Amino acid sequence: MPFYKEIIINDTTSIYLWKIEEDFNTFFRQVQLKDTSLTRLECMKSESHQNGFLAVRMLLQYLQYSDFDLYYDDFGKPHLKDGKHISISHSQDFSAILISNTPMGIDLEILKDKIVTIAPRFMDASHLENLEQDNKIKKATVIWGIKESIFKIKNERGISFPKHIFEKPFHLNDKRGFAQLRFNNLIEEYCFQFEFVDNYALVCAFQNK
Structure with missing residues (x-):
């Protein structure tokens, strides 16, 4: 049972990782699934995607929840029936869930060279200047995770990573920072923090009130 680790963000927020x-x-033998989840699972063509989906359910069971406690709204955002906030991510060898008393978002991404090539499509590529290649990969992956995490919190159609979500300058050794969502004539402030787990970047974000 490879529950990997718990990362405590604050008194009411933790991340849980399954390797x-x-x-x-x-x-499949160890999880109980409601009918809608079975249908969703059967529609997945990739076994890797299926395993990521099931590992999330294993994490829920580890935390004394089940698939029956989880539901999705019309925009595809997950919720727990007890009112706790949940965010979900999985990437190849890991699945992660974040559970909190306040809305937060999480993203887990494997580190790949390709992220540097596509970086100008989703971020200000000048934020990668003067970095060695390994650190370019790490920073670009973290920035993608920042934008993905904020998008998961806001969860509104029309949000563009390059046009609406902006990270403030930060260094990899900071492990945290600030970002803005500028959308629908509003500017919202967010905090984020990140760390690296094996060959993955793990990012979480929450809105400043």
Whole structure:
């Protein structure tokens, strides 16, 4: 049972990670799924995606929840029936959930060279200047995670990563920073923090009130 680790963000917020070492059949025997989740699982063409989906349910069970406690709104955002806020992410070898008393978003991304090539499509590429290649990969991946995490919190159609979400300058050794969402004539302030787990960037964000 490879529950990997808990990362405590504050008194009411924690991230839980599952390292995926099981195969599909092992997972499937251990989780209980409602009918809508079974249908969703059957529609997934990739076993990696299926395992990520099931590992999230294993994390829920580890925390004394189940698939029956989880539901999605019309925009695809997950919620827990007890009123706690939940955010979900998975990438290849890991699944992650964040549970909090306040709205937060999480993103988990594997580090890949390609992120530097596509960086100008979603961020200000000048933020990668004067960095060695490894750090360019890490920083671009974190910035993608910042934008993805904020998008998961706001969850509104029409939000563009390059046009509406802006991270303020930060260094990789800061492990945290600030960002803005400028959308629909509003400017909202967010905090984020990040760390690296194996070959992955793990980012979470929450809105400043």
